[in-house]
Amino acid sequence: MRELTPTDARNAVLGGGVLACGGGGWKHHGELMGSLATSLERPVLAGVDELPDDTWVATVTAIGAPAAKDWEIRPVDYVHALQELVKVAGVPIGAVMTAQNGYSTTVNGWIQSAVLGVTVLDTAGDVRAHPTGKLGGLGLGERPGYESVQVVSGGNRALHGHFLSVNRGNLNTVDDVLRDISVRTGGFIASARNPVELDWVRANGAHGSISLALDLGAAMDAARSDGPDAVVEAVRTRLHAEVVDAGRLRIGKRTRTVGGWDRGTFAVGEHTVPYLNEYMAVENAGGRVASYPDTIVIIDRSTGEGLAVKDAGRGGQDVVLLVARAGTLPVSSSSIDRAGLAECEQIMGIGFLEHLDPGLRPASASYAPATETAGTRSGSPRRRSR
Structure with missing residues (x-):
């Protein structure tokens, strides 16, 4: 486990902006969210094998089109969405993960960790950014009997007021509904969704994705002077x-x-x-x-x-x-x-x-940090109670 620092936040935005593949949110929003999260507290990042086996994990992200003209997301929207998901999910959510890397999406979960004390998982629904919720949904749309629970919160207040919606059903159908909500509320909205067992994440996630973005950002920053x-x-x-x-x-x-x-x-x-x-x-x-x-x-x-x-x-x-x-x-x-x-x-x-390469398999490769960086600690950091 490691505590995430302001330097990590800057590297996350820089490296995440490459893995954004042209999307993945906005640089200024990532800088705001990373700086705020690491100023309030020290979010904690953990590998999939560093958490108790009975941990439940939720995906936290934002939904919409980065070029939309009227989008608005406030930091509190991310926290509020997770709080509402905790209320309705019926399971103890102890960790969060991002759906993808990106300029702002690499720091998804950091503000929730700082405010609510959940752990940020060093895993993503996709190592790179992608356009649809299905591509970051850990295959849950095809899991027999799985009911997706997804909460969105936020929207452009001046145009639409604050919007909150709790949605249950098949992941693929709910994803389509939330895409429509993002359009109707200004172009983007914060989301917390799909609580699932750690074992499912272990078998289906892209592990080490956040460490990859952090190390990539650090390497880019070091190379800038040349x-x-x-x-x-x-x-x-x-x-x-x-x-x-x-x-x-x-x-x-x-x-x-x-x-x-x-x-x-x-x-x-x-x-x-x-x-x-x-x-x-x-x-x-x-x-x-x-x-x-x-x-x-x-x-x-x-x-x-x-x-x-x-x-x-x-x-x-x-x-x-x-x-x-x-x-x-x-x-x-x-x-x-x-x-x-x-x-x-x-x-x-x-x-x-x-x-599509038929030889690709989920969780077949993971990324391990190249070096120990500032903020790294051995063992489990003490978390304040909530």
Whole structure:
């Protein structure tokens, strides 16, 4: 276990912004949430094997399209959503996990840990960011007899007031409902959902995902003084990625925000990158080069950071396109969920299932921190009572 510090918060945002694959929330929101959480208290991060076997885990995240113009999420919304889930779930929730890495989503759960005393699990529903709840749902949509319980809280107060909704049912159906709620309340809303046994998480999660983001951010920060090429090399090395192309970013199809998704296409050199909130594929004249759940990254060389879809503007940025193949990083059951991939096929009109590596298995790989960092402690940190 380790206590998370303000330095960890900064690294989480920097590394998470690469694993965001163009989506994954907003840099300024991640900086706010990470700074606030580590100022209030020291959130505690634990590996899946460091918690009691009878621990119940909930996923905490936000739902919507990062380019939505009227979104509003307040820090209290994340706390409120989890508090409401605890009331209605009927199980003792002792840990939380994020659905994915991202600029703000890597720090999902930190404010809940600081305020409510729950542990942040070093596991994600997906090592990279993705557009739908199914792709971060740990395969629970296909678990016989499982009833998904999902709470959303927040919304744009000026336009809609505060919105709270408790939803029960099949995970895939509830996910569709919450996507609609996010649209109706301004574009984004905080969520706490899917309480499940630790054993299920152990068998289906992408383990070490938060440590990966922290170490990646630290490596990027250390490389900054040596220039953008050093940052790109730090990303390539840490993610076991390959440089696919480089040059000026061009706009293929401009971003449209429809139904809770940002949709469009970028081009870099000889390659096109279609996105649905996140970069979902890489193609060239010869066909498909990379495909979700590969981690697809565009680095803006002027900032040395991951380029978000919402920040691309008219294009023209000097960028580098990298791909880390699925399986070289932690794999979850939801990142290879066939129902989730089929939904993306339907929305985007391009294939994913045909490109899925049949050898990928959930929890087949995990990431262990490269070094002990500030805030690391042996044993279990003392937690205050609530």
